[in-house]
Amino acid sequence: MPDLPISRYPVPDLATLPADIRARIDEVQKKAGFVPNVFLTLAHRPDEFRAFFAYHDALMERDSGLSKAEREMIVVATSGANDCLYCIVAHGAILRVYARNPLVADQVAANYRKADITPRQKAMLSFALQVATDSSALVDDDYEQVRAAGFSDEDIWDIGAIAAFFALSNRMANLIGMRPNDEFYLMGRVPREPKPKPA
């Protein structure tokens, strides 16, 4: 279905984009083999594009007590709670690849309590979902429970900040009707995938 719109907004011609944005898009294209639609659709607003990906990278690429797969679990679980099609599908793919596990993304998107993950990861997702859905009710006891699962205060910032960033991301995707690339649906489900790139 190559002709379905990927955004409610105009998608810029790559040739017209500022050089830094084009470079970023070229880079992801080379690594993933295609351009995830989040890059094309957000490029409609270059300044917001730059801030969005700078924020994304600051959280998702930094050294952290959370593995990259764990960070993607947070994305998939909170995007599931927000019913964000783009983020569930695109980050589900990335999660499968990072975790080398073809099942975990569908599990976490549906109900992390039933997923094949560790108790530590369940505590992480429980905290992340509270940030995503009811952050004003956070009290000391919530921090202590996630600390008791082995997370440092900096890890907790990571958990909460990823949930917060994808609160933004989910709303932008829903706002503009961002369509996930068809390529994401199968990625990481069968052996010997080409190496993906985070979207």
Place this chain on the structure above:
Amino acid sequence: MPDLPISRYPVPDLATLPADIRARIDEVQKKAGFVPNVFLTLAHRPDEFRAFFAYHDALMERDSGLSKAEREMIVVATSGANDCLYCIVAHGAILRVYARNPLVADQVAANYRKADITPRQKAMLSFALQVATDSSALVDDDYEQVRAAGFSDEDIWDIGAIAAFFALSNRMANLIGMRPNDEFYLMGRVPREPKPKPA
């Protein structure tokens, strides 16, 4: 109450901060007469600080069909829905100043339907609140209603993107227990305020 903590996380010594962050903080200090705590508390993570304020400025400083006061109304209304103390108090102050109206912020934070604002602004806030609280349910009819109130498609992106960005901001403030500066509470309530700076 100068000794109450302003964050659950360490607040960096200004002298230790990277030069660009220090420069940004110096600038806001000069204009506002004090440093809003969002700058001090988020400086704990310089890369996230940079992305956060780049995103903020991209939305709140750009040329837009929305006035600066209208953009702050979106911040205050959605922060009210998310029970975010920092954002209600800090952006309530900014809204009072931009709108030159000492009442509107408390009205919009409590219930925009009862606020002294125009029908156009009520349509704007209705759409913003749906992005903030139930973005996955957005359908064509919602866009048409806000268009019927006189907003262009780019305005609608602004409305939704501000609601989305403060979905992030509210969650970060709740996560780290960000405390609003005492100065914000009175700002814009009495005549002849010194010029404020957005926080």
Place this chain on the structure above:
Amino acid sequence: MPDLPISRYPVPDLATLPADIRARIDEVQKKAGFVPNVFLTLAHRPDEFRAFFAYHDALMERDSGLSKAEREMIVVATSGANDCLYCIVAHGAILRVYARNPLVADQVAANYRKADITPRQKAMLSFALQVATDSSALVDDDYEQVRAAGFSDEDIWDIGAIAAFFALSNRMANLIGMRPNDEFYLMGRVPREPKPKPA
């Protein structure tokens, strides 16, 4: 903005009101320096007016284990949960005056968990909010938690009954579109206020 309507219903001419109601209004006018709109708007129905203020006074003026500021905290916190503009603004003013604290009302209206109040007061507001929003789920354990914070059974009646009375009051204000007087917004925020009167 003196010409905005203060009710969806007719506001009676003071001269036409029964003597006891006029006396009550004269009294509050003398003490506060203005007539809070709740008096003018509810006077449309004299019998309901009399019962309303009799109930109010029975709870808010009685000897109690709760200070007057604590009782107003309950009003502001539960009115915040009910998004009642009139009660947040009017009782926020009274709370600031009784507590001699210019910040606490905005804090409690937004999120009592972040307010500069004691753990005892947080336990009080947690119980009050359950009465306000989910009273049918009250079980023994809820009473024990608020008792453990130092409240007697009579105090607990006070907490719950104030939350219950303002469940009524918030709904009446929302029903008739009761507008808060402009005077309330600034009251208690700057030193040397004239003595207020509860509304």
Place this chain on the structure above:
Amino acid sequence: MPDLPISRYPVPDLATLPADIRARIDEVQKKAGFVPNVFLTLAHRPDEFRAFFAYHDALMERDSGLSKAEREMIVVATSGANDCLYCIVAHGAILRVYARNPLVADQVAANYRKADITPRQKAMLSFALQVATDSSALVDDDYEQVRAAGFSDEDIWDIGAIAAFFALSNRMANLIGMRPNDEFYLMGRVPREPKPKPA
């Protein structure tokens, strides 16, 4: 089950009560043949008792465009939404008697949309339930819909004020664990009931 407590709070000995309260209780006893527990349990606080019944009578005994049965429908429907056992059972009995209909109370308590009532009454209950559960969202259109069903502005005040008063009443009953008298359960279900008294 005569020994089950009717309140979490002490129930005063009738002999110790102020004369006006005793008189009110004697009167209801004579008419109904028993004393509804709301009178006994609220008598623990005489001033609140007086205000409560003054408010009740002001709304439920006044001349109104709503019949007494319609007013009790509002009580039963909103008490159903609030899961208030006392009010559903006691006012269900009164509704059956006033409406001379043994089925309507159970219908309205469960789901007014399926009840054997008129479209006008369904519009009335729809408005009442919005006041009971989401009064801050009331907008002009809601008033117009209930007006279109034939209600005057004064009728609308009655509808909303009854919903508001029982928001208080439901919370008080839940707070103190008010137990309905066994007599209410059967009242109005079989022919030739003795004349009841509102509780």
Place this chain on the structure above:
Amino acid sequence: MPDLPISRYPVPDLATLPADIRARIDEVQKKAGFVPNVFLTLAHRPDEFRAFFAYHDALMERDSGLSKAEREMIVVATSGANDCLYCIVAHGAILRVYARNPLVADQVAANYRKADITPRQKAMLSFALQVATDSSALVDDDYEQVRAAGFSDEDIWDIGAIAAFFALSNRMANLIGMRPNDEFYLMGRVPREPKPKPA
């Protein structure tokens, strides 16, 4: 009111029904003295009728650690949560008969926490209501709490499966507008009822 429709769908003439369905209906008619409308209305789809009552009987007639009255309590409590008029009224009648208690059905339909039932039964209903309203959040701790109240794992299956079956039943009744027979409202409220049949 004998002429009110009992379903939004055609109600088949008994003579036209398959023999096994007619036999089942004749049997319930003989025992109860009337045909509960669930039999008449679901007979519109014979295969679904057969599966529905086979499922009902498998759960409600089997040997179980739960008494028949306890099973009906689960039906009434979860149907109350789902606002299902047919099931509250019909199974409320059956519960009164099985429990030989004229009060318990109205109590459990309104708020099981206030009902005259045992702590064990309250634990049972708490678990049943979680299955009815939030089954995806079930975790080990929920099972342990209901086990601690004295229920075996097979009992827990019964509790959950009854809640699950009436999740179906409530939705079917709401979908087709199934009307409870007038006979149910009074059944079990006065001494010496004729023996009823489960509906």
Place this chain on the structure above:
Amino acid sequence: MPDLPISRYPVPDLATLPADIRARIDEVQKKAGFVPNVFLTLAHRPDEFRAFFAYHDALMERDSGLSKAEREMIVVATSGANDCLYCIVAHGAILRVYARNPLVADQVAANYRKADITPRQKAMLSFALQVATDSSALVDDDYEQVRAAGFSDEDIWDIGAIAAFFALSNRMANLIGMRPNDEFYLMGRVPREPKPKPA
């Protein structure tokens, strides 16, 4: 991960099962190439097993105005709303196969409003989701909207009854912790699948 439990309850040895149940399981094994865990786990209670699959077949195998793919869409969309891992994964697979569309199941599970389906199918899912999540609020207007999308009254029964049956099924799967077979996750995503069997 072949050793993870597929149920909180004992899974019977096939050899011990009644002949009719064994036959049913053999049949599905032959057609699908494996035994979906719903058959193995529900066989713990043979009578409930028989009723469950009789109900399933009565709805999912009957002649209907809804295609088999449309019926599976209802299952996937309502199971998504109920966060039921087993049903999302197993019926997602069946939907992909029936619809010959590798993308539609993930879309409908996340947010049917964004799925590549027809307006008629969106109207169908909107009605199904109301039955699944808020059936007591159904009014005439809801039926008229789905009729306006081209559905007959019998189709509407099908839509609602499938939503109702999976309300049961989702709760049973969540109750017993039913684990989806690994085979489902990939089924229908790549060309030339072997023919599946409904689970």
